[in-house]
Amino acid sequence: xxxxxxxxxxxxxxxxxxxxxxxxxxxxxxxxxxxxxxxxxxxxxxxxxxxxxxxxxxxxxxxxxxxxxxxxxxxxxxxxxxxxxxxxxxxxxxxxxxxxxxxxxxxxxxxxxxxxxxxxxxxxxxxxxxxxxxxxxxxxxxxxxxxxxxxxxxxxxxxxxxxxxxxxxxx
Amino acid sequence: xxxxxxxxxxxxxxxxxxxxxxxxxxxxxxxxxxxxxxxxxxxxxxxxxxxxxxxxxxxxxxxxxxxxxxxxxxxxxxxxxxxxxxxxxxxxxxxxxxxxxxxxxxxxxxxxxxxxxxxxxxxxxxxxxxxxxxxxxxxxxxxxxxxxxxxxxxxxxxxxxxxxxxxxxxx
Numbered sequence: 234x235x236x237x238x239x240x241x242x243x244x245x246x247x248x249x250x251x252x253x254x255x256x257x258x259x260x261x262x263x264x265x266x267x268x269x270x271x272x273x274x275x276x277x278x279x280x281x282x283x284x285x286x287x288x289x290x291x292x293x294x295x296x297x298x299x300x301x302x303x304x305x306x307x308x309x310x311x312x313x314x315x316x317x318x319x320x321x322x323x324x325x326x327x328x329x330x331x332x333x334x335x336x337x338x339x340x341x342x343x344x345x346x347x348x349x350x351x352x353x354x355x356x357x358x359x360x361x362x363x364x365x366x367x368x369x370x371x372x373x374x375x376x377x378x379x380x381x382x383x384x385x386x387x388x389x390x391x392x393x394x395x396x397x398x399x400x401x402x403x404x
Numbered sequence: 405x406x407x408x409x410x411x412x413x414x415x416x417x418x419x420x421x422x423x424x425x426x427x428x429x430x431x432x433x434x435x436x437x438x439x440x441x442x443x444x445x446x447x448x449x450x451x452x453x454x455x456x457x458x459x460x461x462x463x464x465x466x467x468x469x470x471x472x473x474x475x476x477x478x479x480x481x482x483x484x485x486x487x488x489x490x491x492x493x494x495x496x497x498x499x500x501x502x503x504x505x506x507x508x509x510x511x512x513x514x515x516x517x518x519x520x521x522x523x524x525x526x527x528x529x530x531x532x533x534x535x536x537x538x539x540x541x542x543x544x545x546x547x548x549x550x551x552x553x554x555x556x557x558x559x560x561x562x563x564x565x566x567x568x569x570x571x572x573x574x575x
Binding site for chain 2: 276309310312343360362364367
């Protein structure tokens with residue numbers, strides 16, 4: 234059952250306030266947009282459930298990327314969700330899970346799925362590419378580029394060797 | 405302008421036919437589901453436009469992962485698109501862009517936006533995480549794990565030492 238125009242409007246306002254408050258760094262306001270605060274990051278398998286864990290996640294992102302901002306590119310209304318295509322930009326100025334700050338900037342396209350129960354926001358599920366971030370921070374190379382391939386061969390001699398043997402022997 | 409339930413049902417049926425044809429490696433049928441064949445991969449910025457490029461792309465995937473299969477998790481109909489959450493699985497028994505076959509399996513959840521103009525499918529835009537696939541194929545490591553950190557430090561001495569210096573000097 235497709236949401237009526239009024240419900241769409243309410244959801245869209247909530248999603249925009251969620252994203253704007255993140256840009257204003259008013260994370261209490263961001264938290265308020267949730268009926269139940271929850272993030273699911275598909276790429277890493279990370280789930281932050283409940284106020285405490287979500288606050289911890291905001292805190293970690295703010296420490297690593299204090300200037301992080303989002304820009305909304307497109308918004309798709311579905312029955313139980315609003316799906317947003319956006320770009321996130323930030324500078325790596327603080328530690329990120331044990332990795333010291335690199336000072337590098339990154340720009341990352343994401344798809345954020347805001348899941349609704351009626352007009353209540355219950356979860357934000359995010360699809361993104363980790364390599365895009367790590368490459369721009371200078372801590373990973375695309376293994377399919379020439380430099381990346383050399384690095385793969387150097388860093389994984391055994392695996393590559395097995396692969397070559399398999400290719401030659403056909404098993 | 406919200407679409408009718410009939411249009412949504414027709415589009416979802418077409419998306420299912422598209423995925424079934426890909427799973428059956430019946431690429432002529434998959435191609436025929438497009439009004440204009442086009443793929444956009446957000447993670448890598450790759451675009452395959454037109455029948456020839458899209459066919460070549462499918463053949464490349466089929467060579468690297470002959471058993472690749474897509475399982476639909478959820479379809480979300482929006483005004484101009486059907487957004488599909490799905491799980492892709494496959495075994496790399498063939499070469500992938502110069503990398504010899506590893507014989508390893510990958511499994512990952514991704515999101516594809518099937519872009520429609522009326523009833524016509526004009527593009528598929530895919531959000532996925534290259535790092536998840538490469539880690540599972542054993543040709544990249546998660547930089548947040550201990551082995552990954554050692555490898556990052558070993559292969560990116562300049563970036564890391566710059567970051568350490570920055571941390572020590574506070575600039």
